Amino acid sequence: MKTTTLAPAPMPTLSHRASRWFARNLIRIYAALAFIYLFIPVAYTFAFSFNDAGKSNLIWKGFTLDNWKNPCGAPEVCSALGNSLKIGLISTILATILGTMIAFALGRYRFKGRSVINLLIFLPMATPEVVLGASLLAMFLNFRINPGMTTIIIAHVMFCISFVVVTVKARIASLDPRLEQAAMDLYANERETFRYITLPLVMPGIAGAALLSFSLSFDDFIITNFNSGTVATFPKFVYVSAARGIPAQANVIGSSMFFIALIIVVVGQIISRRKKLKVN
Amino acid sequence: MAFLHATTHASAPAIDNAAKKRSLTPYLLLLPGMVWLIGFFVLPIATLASTSTMTRPEGAAVGTYVQSLRFQNYLDAFSANKDQFLRSFIYAGIATLLALAIAYPLAYMIAFKAGKMRSFLLVLVVAPFFTSFLLRTIAWTQILGDEGPVVSFLKALPFFSNDIRLTSTPFAVVSGLTYNFLPFMTLPLYASLERIDPRTLEAAGDLYANGLTTFRRVTVPLSMPGVVAGTLLTFIPAAGDYVNAYLLGNPNTRMIGNVIDSRFFAIVDYPTAAALSFTLMAAILILVTLYIRKSGTDELV
Numbered sequence: 001m002k003t004t005t006l007a008p009a010p011m012p013t014l015s016h017r018a019s020r021w022f023a024r025n026l027i028r029i030y031a032a033l034a035f036i037y038l039f040i041p042v043a044y045t046f047a048f049s050f051n052d053a054g055k056s057n058l059i060w061k062g063f064t065l066d067n068w069k070n071p072c073g074a075p076e077v078c079s080a081l082g083n084s085l086k087i088g089l090i091s092t093i094l095a096t097i098l099g100t101m102i103a104f105a106l107g108r109y110r111f112k113g114r115s116v117i118n119l120l121i122f123l124p125m126a127t128p129e130v131v132l133g134a135s136l137l138a139m140f141l142n143f144r145i146n147p148g149m150t151t152i153i154i155a156h157v158m159f160c161i162s163f164v165v166v167t168v169k170a171r172i173a174s175l176d177p178r179l180e181q182a183a184m185d186l187y188a189n190e191r192e193t194f195r196y197i198t199l200p201l202v203m204p205g206i207a208g209a210a211l212l213s214f215s216l217s218f219d220d221f222i223i224t225n226f227n228s229g230t231v232a233t234f235p236k237f238v239y240v241s242a243a244r245g246i247p248a249q250a251n252v253i254g255s256s257m258f259f260i261a262l263i264i265v266v267v268g269q270i271i272s273r274r275k276k277l278k279v280n
Numbered sequence: 281m282a283f284l285h286a287t288t289h290a291s292a293p294a295i296d297n298a299a300k301k302r303s304l305t306p307y308l309l310l311l312p313g314m315v316w317l318i319g320f321f322v323l324p325i326a327t328l329a330s331t332s333t334m335t336r337p338e339g340a341a342v343g344t345y346v347q348s349l350r351f352q353n354y355l356d357a358f359s360a361n362k363d364q365f366l367r368s369f370i371y372a373g374i375a376t377l378l379a380l381a382i383a384y385p386l387a388y389m390i391a392f393k394a395g396k397m398r399s400f401l402l403v404l405v406v407a408p409f410f411t412s413f414l415l416r417t418i419a420w421t422q423i424l425g426d427e428g429p430v431v432s433f434l435k436a437l438p439f440f441s442n443d444i445r446l447t448s449t450p451f452a453v454v455s456g457l458t459y460n461f462l463p464f465m466t467l468p469l470y471a472s473l474e475r476i477d478p479r480t481l482e483a484a485g486d487l488y489a490n491g492l493t494t495f496r497r498v499t500v501p502l503s504m505p506g507v508v509a510g511t512l513l514t515f516i517p518a519a520g521d522y523v524n525a526y527l528l529g530n531p532n533t534r535m536i537g538n539v540i541d542s543r544f545f546a547i548v549d550y551p552t553a554a555a556l557s558f559t560l561m562a563a564i565l566i567l568v569t570l571y572i573r574k575s576g577t578d579e580l581v
Contacts, residue, residue: 031389034382035404038462041419042411048419058422098313109306117310124321126512126568128520130537131557134544135324138331138554158320161313219413221523222537226544238414242527246418254415261410265403 049251056245067248074247080237081253088218091156096210099164107172124162133226147229155227160213171205332554343548357555361539368535372518375457379465379514387469405466417456417527421447448530456524464513472506508575516564536560
């Protein structure tokens with residue numbers, strides 16, 4: 001940071017320009033290093049998905065495509081993945097619906113008790129996962145409910161709702177109210193305005209919230225571990241097998257998720273950019 | 281990600297329209313989600329509070345507890361785990377500062393210097409998330425491990441002794457925390473930096489502020505909401521985390537999350553686990569409130 005600013009300001013001398021050039025590139029170099037730092041473990045995970053290592057994927061033993069050809073080769077890895085996808089999908093749908101409804105209530109209506117609602121949305125985000133997990137388990141134990149698939153989904157919906165609300169609410173707040181007024185001026189009633197103007201405009205926010213929910217749910221370990229009983233999710237599978245060595249198939253799945261998500265995000269961006277171009 | 285947006289709006293409810301009138305609609309919209317949050321957030325926290333003062337009757341089976349309003353549980357739990365508490369806050373604090381030091385220039389670069397690459401670089405910031413965070417943390421254990429490339433390299437250098445270790449050290453735990461929550465720091469920082477009108481920076485220059493002064497007096501204050509959101513989003517999960525301490529640390533780097541986890545599962549001592557969880561939550565909420573007050577940004581929620 002400081003680097004950009006070391007340049008002594010107003011006189012555009014040669015040394016000034018040189019130092020500014022240096023400063024500008026220094027921050028780029030810094031950022032590039034930060035990106036390398038971010039991606040080292042991702043690259044490592046990807047590289048070791050090709051390791052011919054058998055059960056314990058610790059030391060490089062040679063290149064193979066077997067893990068990619070047979071991603072379910074290791075016991076339980078695919079059932080854990082299946083559980084995670086199922087939980088992620090159901091939790092995302094529920095949390096997105098519930099959260100979007102709350103976001104519309106907060107963004108479009110005046111009502112009593114708004115600050116209490118805001119607090120109730122904020123608190124789960126400000127509570128450490130270990131507390132969320134422990135408290136839910138304490139309640140389930142209290143009611144003699146056996147933890148399993150359902151309790152995982154309940155927990156995931158709970159912690160995703162807040163993130164959905166904040167994301168969608170921001171989108172609603174950023175809408176130009178004149179668009180809706182224009183629709184009303186053109187004799188659209190409230191329902192039509194909502195259906196044809198508001199909802200499509202808010203849609204990218206909802207899609208983003210859903211994507212966020214899914215990735216939060218799919219990657220969650222701590223809360224899941226408290227409330228999963230004997231059900232294994234993908235992160236739980238990785239954690240449990242960490243002690244005796246993680247099969248390379250887990251790396252295959254992790255890397256695939258990375259590329260799939262990256263493609264979804266990039267395609268999403270291209271689509272929204274095209275739409276913008278069309279509108280303009 | 282959420283705070284990215286949270287900081288970008290001034291929370292004024294929309295300025296229009298007929299739907300504004302008092303009606304049942306908002307309550308109906310709120311109902312299902314609020315029922316969920318009350319049932320599966322508020323109620324569990326209340327249960328946790330009630331569990332925290334329970335005791336195990338003499339001779340009762342493992343895991344059986346009755347309510348006896350024993351508030352002494354809190355003192356016992358805290359004094360037995362002072363070190364882990366302190367360690368959690370210190371590790372999380374250092375990790376937050378490190379993440380800020382890495383993320384601020386990164387976010388600054390993306391906001392002001394990236395040009396057309398902006399949204400692509402933003403995707404790159406989030407992208408590591410998509411590889412399971414556990415896999416990435418385990419990758420670090422192997423990269424920094426005793427047989428790994430980094431240690432081998434350091435051993436080859438003359439000024440390190442041959443028994444140098446990186447894993448199973450506080451250094452590894454703090455690095456792991458810094459790494460894992462870096463995107464949470466970068467996104468809100470970016471969101472607030474991106475909103476700064478470049479003309480305000482030019483204006484500062486026109487008024488004879490040099491680069492450093494502009495940065496200190498204009499850029500930093502304007503990016504404060506992002507700094508606050510980012511530090512909170514890093515600090516809170518880092519303080520409660522136990523995965524990094526478990527995978528990258530040793531018994532002497534145990535954090536409070538590890539204790540809560542093992543009290544629940546290994547020792548089946550629910551009251552202590554509950555008392556510790558509650559203390560952690562209260563401590564974090566107090567810190568957060570003080571911090572938000574002090575930094576003067578209420579726009580967070």
